[in-house]
Amino acid sequence: xxxxxxxxxxxxxxxxxxxxxxxxxxxxxxxxxxxxxxxxxxxxxxxxxxxxxxxxxxxxxxxxxxxxxxxxxxxxxxxxxxxxxxxxxxxxxxxxxxxxxxxxxxxxxxxxxxxxxxxxxxxxxxxxxxxxxxxxxxxxxxxxxxxxxxxxxxxxxxxxxxxxxxxxxxxxxxxxxxxxxxxxxxxxxxxxxxxxxxxxxxxxxxxxxxxxxxxxxxxxxxxxxxxxxxxxxxxxxxxxxxxxxxxxxxxxxxxxxxxxxxxxxxxxxxxxxxxxxxxxxxxxxxxxxxxxxxxxxxxxxxxxxxxxxxxxxxxxxxxxxxxxxxxxxxxxxxxxxxxxxxxxxxxxxxxxxxxxxxxxxxxxxxxxxxxxxxxxxxxxxxxxxxxxxxxxxxxxxxxxxxxxxxxxxxxxxxxxxxxxxxxxxxxxxxxxxxxxxxxxxxxxxxxxxxxxxxxxxxxxxxxxxxxxxxxxxxxxxxxxxxxxxxxxxxxxxxxxxxxxxxxxxxxxxxxxxxxxxxxxxxxxxxx
Amino acid sequence: xxxxxxxxxxxxxxxxxxxxxxxxxxxxxxxxxxxxxxxxxxxxxxxxxxxxxxxxxxxxxxxxxxxxxxxxxxxxxxxxxxxxxxxxxxxxxxxxxxxxxxxxxxxxxxxxxxxxxxxxxxxxxxxxxxxxxxxxxxxxxxxxxxxxxxxxxxxxxxxxxxxxxxxxxxxxxxxxxxxxxxxxxxxxxxxxxxxxxxxxxxxxxxxxxxxxxxxxxxxxxxxxxxxxxxxxxxxxxxxxxxxxxxxxxxxxxxxxxxxxxxxxxxxxxxxxxxxxxxxxxxxxxxxxxxxxxxxxxxxxxxxxxxxxxxxxxxxxxxxxxxxxxxxxxxxxxxxxxxxxxxxxxxxxxxxxxxxxxxxxxxxxxxxxxxxxxxxx
Numbered sequence: 062x063x064x065x066x067x068x069x070x071x072x073x074x075x076x077x078x079x080x081x082x083x084x085x086x087x088x089x090x091x092x093x094x095x096x097x098x099x100x101x102x103x104x105x106x107x108x109x110x111x112x113x114x115x116x117x118x119x120x121x122x123x124x125x126x127x128x129x130x131x132x133x134x135x136x137x138x139x140x141x142x143x144x145x146x147x148x149x150x151x152x153x154x155x156x157x158x159x160x161x162x163x164x165x166x167x168x169x170x171x172x173x174x175x176x177x178x179x180x181x182x183x184x185x186x187x188x189x190x191x192x193x194x195x196x197x198x199x200x201x202x203x204x205x206x207x208x209x210x211x212x213x214x215x216x217x218x219x220x221x222x223x224x225x226x227x228x229x230x231x232x233x234x235x236x237x238x239x240x241x242x243x244x245x246x247x248x249x250x251x252x253x254x255x256x257x258x259x260x261x262x263x264x265x266x267x268x269x270x271x272x273x274x275x276x277x278x279x280x281x282x283x284x285x286x287x288x289x290x291x292x293x294x295x296x297x298x299x300x301x302x303x304x305x306x307x308x309x310x311x312x313x314x315x316x317x318x319x320x321x322x323x324x325x326x327x328x329x330x331x332x333x334x335x336x337x338x339x340x341x342x343x344x345x346x347x348x349x350x351x352x353x354x355x356x357x358x359x360x361x362x363x364x365x366x367x368x369x370x371x372x373x374x375x376x377x378x379x380x381x382x383x384x385x386x387x388x389x390x391x392x393x394x395x396x397x398x399x400x401x402x403x404x405x406x407x408x409x410x411x412x413x414x415x416x417x418x419x420x421x422x423x424x425x426x427x428x429x430x431x432x433x434x435x436x437x438x439x440x441x442x443x444x445x446x447x448x449x450x451x452x453x454x455x456x457x458x459x460x461x462x463x464x465x466x467x468x469x470x471x472x473x474x475x476x477x478x479x480x481x482x483x484x485x486x487x488x489x490x491x492x493x494x495x496x497x498x499x500x501x502x503x504x505x506x507x508x509x510x511x512x513x514x515x516x517x518x519x520x521x522x523x524x525x526x527x528x529x530x531x532x533x534x535x536x537x538x539x540x541x542x543x544x545x546x547x548x549x550x551x552x553x554x555x556x557x558x559x560x561x562x563x564x565x566x567x568x569x570x571x572x573x574x575x576x577x578x579x580x581x582x583x584x585x586x587x588x
Numbered sequence: 589x590x591x592x593x594x595x596x597x598x599x600x601x602x603x604x605x606x607x608x609x610x611x612x613x614x615x616x617x618x619x620x621x622x623x624x625x626x627x628x629x630x631x632x633x634x635x636x637x638x639x640x641x642x643x644x645x646x647x648x649x650x651x652x653x654x655x656x657x658x659x660x661x662x663x664x665x666x667x668x669x670x671x672x673x674x675x676x677x678x679x680x681x682x683x684x685x686x687x688x689x690x691x692x693x694x695x696x697x698x699x700x701x702x703x704x705x706x707x708x709x710x711x712x713x714x715x716x717x718x719x720x721x722x723x724x725x726x727x728x729x730x731x732x733x734x735x736x737x738x739x740x741x742x743x744x745x746x747x748x749x750x751x752x753x754x755x756x757x758x759x760x761x762x763x764x765x766x767x768x769x770x771x772x773x774x775x776x777x778x779x780x781x782x783x784x785x786x787x788x789x790x791x792x793x794x795x796x797x798x799x800x801x802x803x804x805x806x807x808x809x810x811x812x813x814x815x816x817x818x819x820x821x822x823x824x825x826x827x828x829x830x831x832x833x834x835x836x837x838x839x840x841x842x843x844x845x846x847x848x849x850x851x852x853x854x855x856x857x858x859x860x861x862x863x864x865x866x867x868x869x870x871x872x873x874x875x876x877x878x879x880x881x882x883x884x885x886x887x888x889x890x891x892x893x894x895x896x897x898x899x900x901x902x903x904x905x906x907x908x909x910x911x912x913x914x915x916x917x918x919x920x921x922x923x924x925x926x927x928x929x930x931x932x933x934x935x936x937x938x939x940x941x942x943x944x945x946x947x948x949x950x951x952x953x954x955x956x957x958x959x960x961x962x963x964x
Contacts, residue, residue, distance in 0.1 A: 127694035130647065131687040137657045141672030142679050146743045148672075152665020153920045157928055160658035163651060164935040172648030172943055176950075179644040179963065183949050223921070225828035227742040228665070230921040395740050526673035527745045536680045543684060547691060554698050 062425055068522040070533045071143050074540065076507075078135050080500055081544050085129035087499050090204060090251055091258015092122045093170075093197035095289055097190075099282075104190045114278050115193070116181075117563035118262065121555060123178060128551055130171065132544075137163075143533070144514075147524030151515055153230045154220050154237060155210055162206030170199030204254070205247050212243025215312060215510060217518050222411050224394045224404070229518060242312075245300065246506070252296035253502065256463055257495040259290030263470065265559055267488035270480070275562050283480070287470035294463040301460065312516060314442065315509040317370045318449045320355060321345035324369040329356025338446040343371065345450075370443055377416060377442045380517075381435055384417030386410040388427055415518040422522055444511040452501045452508075459498035466491060594825035594916065596925040600663045601902070601915045603932065605895045607659055609888045611652035612769070616887055618642035618649055620773020622689070622716030623766070625709060628777065628788040635709060636697065636964065637956040641780035643964045644950055646693060648943060650686070662928050666744075666831060666918040667903055670736055674746035675726055678753060682719050689715035697964050716773075717766065724765025727894055728758030731811060731843065733906030738832060747907055757810055764803045768864075768890060771796035772883040775867055779876035782953050790871050793879065797868035801861055804890060808857060811897065816842025817904040817912055825916045834917065836909040843897045853896050859889035 096118050103111035137159065140148050148156075176184065176192045184192065213220075219236030220229050231237060263286035269279035317323075321338035322330065323345065332354035336345040359367055368376075387410035393403035419438040420427035430438075470488065473480045514521040591599070621642050629635040642649075661668045672679050688711045696708035732755070735748040774793025778786055815838040822834035847853050863886030870879025898904075900915040919925060 123694060124698075127690045130650075131690045134650075134654060134686045135683055137654050138672060138679060138683060140661065141657075141668045142676055143673070145669040145673035146741075148661065148669040149665055149742055149744065152661055152668060153924050156658065156660075156662030156665055156668070156920070157924055157931075160655065160662040160928060161931050161935070163655035163658040164931060164939060167654060168648065168651045168939045169942070171651045172645075172939075172946055175644030175647055176946055180949060223828070226830050226921075231924050231927070234923070234927050526669075526676070527743065528673055528676050532676050535677065539680060539684065543687060547687075550691075550695060554695060557698070 062421065063522055063525060064530065065522070066530050067528070067533065068525055070530065070537060071525045072521065074143060074533060074537050075139065077537075078132065078139065078540060078544075079507075080503065081548075082129070082132040082136055083499060083503060084496060085125050085132060086204070087250075087254035087257035087495065088125045088261055089122070089129045089200050090254025091256065091293070092118060092125065092261065093193075093200050093258075094255060095258050095262055095285060096122060097193045097197045098285060098289065100190050100193050104186050110277055110281065113563050114282055117278065118282070119177065120558055121261075123174075124551060124554055124558070126174060128547065131547070135540075142536075143526050143528070144524045145526035147514055147519065149228055150519055150524070151229050153228060154213060154217075157231070157234070158206045158210040158213075158237070162203055162210075166199050166202035166206060168199075170196045170203065173199065201251055204251050208247040208250055209238055209240065209243045211506075212240045212246050213237055214515050215246075215506070216240055216242040217515050222414055222518075224391055224407055225398065229515075248300040249297060249502075252293050252300055253495065253499055255293030256290060256297055257499065259286045259293055259467065260463070260491055260495045262286035263290060263467075264489050264492040267485040268559075269562065271482065271485050271489065278563050283470070284474045287467060287474050290463070291467035291471045294460070294467045298457075298460045298464060301457075312510070313368050314370070314373050315449070315505075316359060317368060317373060318444070318446045318509060319453045319505065320367075321348070321446055321450045322355075322367065322369045323371050325366055325372045326369065328366045329353045329360070329363045330367045331355055332358070333450075336450065338450050340443070340446055370446070374439050374442055378435060378439045380413045380416040381419065381438060383410050384413035384415065385420075385428060385430075387412075387414040388417040392428075412517075415513070415515070415520065418523055419512065419520050422520070441512045444508060449505055449509050452504045456498045456501040456505065459494050459501075462494070463498075591926065591929075592826060593922040593925075596922060596929065597825070597915050597919045599929060600919060600925055601895075601899070603929075604656075604659065604664065605892060607652065607656045609891050611649075611656050612887045612891055613772075613884050614649040614652055615646070616720075616769045617772045617776040618646040619716040619720050620769040620771070621776060622712045622773075623720065623770055624773050624777070624789060624792060625713050625716070627792055628785045630784070632702070632705060633956045633959070634783075634785050635705075636959045637781060637783075637954055638777065638785050639693065639696070639712070640959055640963050641777060641954045643693065645946065647690065648946065650689070653686070659928075663920050663925060664902065664913075664918055665920060666742075666829070667913050670744045670746070670913065671726075671730075671734075671903060673744065674734060674736055674748070675729075675753065676746075677750040678722050678726060682722050685715040685718045693964055716769075720766045720769040721762040724762035725753055725758045727765070728761030729753050729755075730903060731761070731894065731898070732757060732814065733817065733838070733904040733909075733912075735907040736905050737908035737911045740832070742830070742832070757807075757814070760803060760807055760810070764800060764807060764890065767796045767799040767803060768883075768887055771800055771864065771867055772887055775871065775876070775879040775883045778871060778874070779880055780954055782955055790874070793871045794868050797864045797871070797883075800864040800886065800890075804857075804860055804864070811843050812841055814843065815840055816845065816898075817901050817909060818842045818845065819900075819914070823914060823916050827917065829917050829919050829921070831911050831913055831917045834910060834914070836904075836912055838909060846896055846899055856889055856896055857893045860886055860893055863887075863889055 096115055099111055099118065100115040103109070103115060173192045173195050177196055180189055180192060217229070218240050219233035220231050222228070223230045262282050266279040266283040266286065269275045270283065321333055321336050323343050331350035331352045333345065333348050333350050335347065335349040337347055338345045353363070356363060356365070356367060387407050390403040390407035390410070391414070393400050394407060397403070417427045419441060420430045420434060422441070423434040423437055424430045466488065469484065473484065510516055512520050514524045621638060625635060625638055629638045692708045692711040692715060696705055696712070699705070734746070736744055736746045738744055771793050774789040774796060777789035778793065781789065817836055817838055820835040820837055827833070863882045863884070866882030867879045867886060868882070870876070870882055901912055902915060902918055903913040905911045920928070
């Protein structure tokens with residue numbers, strides 16, 4: 062049987078490296094687009110301040126991009142190093158989007174990003190602009206393919222288990238690409254990245270304006286961030302609702318846990334605004350419910366039921382028993398490939414094979430599991446409800462806050478109103494929030510998928526490599542030291558360059574006149 | 589499906605080689621340059637000159653490595669699972685080097701303090717030397733066979749240790765790999781740099797070329813006496829990818845069997861030698877194009893030599909030879925190999941096209957006086 066400590070440490074290392082990687086990804090996604098927009102304005106108007114903006118935000122983008130690349134390399138290889146059985150079991154499907162990501166997206170952004178920094182004197186204006194847009198396109202395509210891979214873990218479509226090769230294999234690649242979960246996740250994730258980029262630019266620009274520094278650049282940046290951010294913030298929430306809608310088909314348990322909904326409620330189900338889910342008592346204390354809302358959001362109907370946690374657990378016990386039939390047939394096929402009867406039994410029950418594998422946590426041969434062990438495995442189907450319930454709510458609150466923030470920012474800059482200092486302060490203090498929301502979102506998505514690494518197909522604990530606990534302690538400590546050191550260096554560098562500010566060539570334009578024409582909101586004095 | 593399963597497996601075996609060669613030929617020169625950095629550049633101006641010869645391109649080059657990882661995952665999942673988890677700590681060292689590298693390039697010139705720059709220079713050198721050595725050590729272990737086996741669920745188990753990887757033959761291969769990439773980096777510097785750094789690179793390059801020739805020859809003799817792996821039976825080139833269904837034996841000299849059957853294959857290791865000699869000649873005569881071409885050929889041929897010697901074995905198991913991974917029983921499904929081939933045929937030419945364009949834009953030498961504040 063598999064060492065539980067090894068499983069916990071492997072999960073810890075993956076969670077740590079993945080969440081760390083995702084500190085840099087959203088800013089790359091958002092900032093690359095905003096830089097491309099700024100450079101487009103430069104090329105169209107010829108005003109050098111927009112080139113200075115492109116270069117300044119590009120410099121910060123570069124520092125962040127290097128960290129994203131460095132931490133992304135670990136992601137590409139640690140499926141093999143730490144999740145070897147997972148890699149064998151689903152590599153036929155999961156590897157393809159990763160490889161295509163490299164070919165279609167990462168190559169594009171990484172090859173051209175060098176020209177973005179080094180090509181200002183070597184390329185024509187339009188050529189350089191094209192390079193910038195292609196870098197932005199590359200980083201967004203990259204997100205698409207990674208989320209196709211991740212979406213398949215949440216909703217494993219287009220594939221079946223092959224008893225001859227003892228692994229999952231693709232039967233319909235189009236289904237894997239057009240997986241509704243993957244598509245919803247993609248738009249939600251990139252939009253969240255755009256919000257992150259917009260908050261970054263808005264916040265730092267607000268800081269310059271509060272200090273009265275680099276006004277011309279900060280005002281224009283503020284305006285770009287306000288408009289881009291509003292569109293992005295609206296998309297995140299609307300498209301996030303789309304994610305919630307799709308999980309009802311295949312991730313009912315996640316939905317029930319997000320809601321702290323222990324029993325199936327009469328349709329349309331209410332939305333729990335507040336509550337303290339209690340795993341032991343199997344109920345949610347101090348619940349504050351809004352009738353109908355959840356049923357409408359999740360099923361887009363008033364008569365469809367959303368199953369509760371306890372009902373879903375009862376269902377998984379049934380699946381475990383069907384899965385045992387598949388498992389038994391598979392063991393026969395291992396020694397007797399030609400056994401037609403076993404093959405038939407396997408085909409009829411293969412859908413539930415993964416549920417039988419859940420028992421391997423307690424007994425080497427699932428067929429020998431006692432009723433008590435089956436009950437234990439059933440309980441495993443329910444992770445920490447409290448954490449999911451509240452992670453989800455904090456994320457959503459931040460989402461709505463972003464809409465309010467950018468709505469107000471957009472209103473202030475577009476209606477020729479002066480941007481008050483209190484708003485600049487609020488904008489500055491918002492800086493960490495998109496990262497908090499993004500990490501919480503991933504927590505809901507990935508922690509909410511437990512105990513599965515591939516929903517309904519492969520339990521997480523089975524996926525690990527057969528390596529020693531000492532080995533993983535060494536690498537865990539190593540990553541911890543390196544990542545912490547790099548984080549400190551990165552933040553210090555960012556701060557250094559933000560404090561230093563852009564190198565402007567404002568003499569080319571008359572700042573006063575420019576303010577009138579391009580940024581009326583800031584035309585009047587601040588106080 | 590346009591191609592039969594065995595043809596697709598053969599194509600993907602070749603593509604695996606193409607990716608590894610592309611990685612070594614592109615990222616190889618910037619690793620070599622990083623490894624040479626302390627030796628060829630004596631002051632900050634020279635170091636910035638040397639770093640900026642690869643500054644705009646190393647990032648794209650490194651994608652060949654990432655893509656290699658992705659392609660092995662997609663086309664040879666069993667190889668991905670067994671080798672990366674088996675060589676766990678060695679892989680970790682490579683990852684450490686590859687994490688530090690992008691950051692070192694990007695952060696080095698962001699502060700003026702000599703101590704700050706000195707630390708990043710050391711990091712860059714580490715990130716060039718360590719992967720070059722470890723890749724070679726890994727190949728050396730693969731040639732000797734690696735102690736792994738599967739259970740009936742095809743869960744891989746590796747029974748060796750990290751220090752077991754550091755055996756004499758593997759270390760020899762590590763040195764071949766390091767010398768080869770140092771040579772490659774030196775020829776790049778001859779083309780892209782001028783002045784003292786280029787001159788020093790020229791001298792180190794000639795030494796490296798000689799080392800490649802001598803060590804590659806020793807390695808060849810060593811392999812001719814070493815136990816190679818051969819299939820006895822039970823292997824169907826169009827059968828399912830299940831590495832438990834065949835029988836294998838080991839026999840001294842079996843890694844040369846393919847050359848006996850196809851004498852033309854001797855050309856491959858021959859080009860390995862000839863390329864290094866050509867590179868040495870080019871360095872001596874100060875003909876940059878010739879030396880770079882020579883080192884490219886040498887790198888490509890030395891890697892290909894390993895592939896054709898082992899074919900159709902990909903990863904032999906020393907503890908359970910029957911569980912070795914073969915071209916015919918360790919691939920993805922027929923369907924996945926087909927889809928991936930279509931994706932590659934469409935996308936790879938586009939990648940090559942814009943990569944070539946980038947190199948064209950950046951054409952010409954990087955001089956110490958050219959290095960400005962916007963650069964690394």
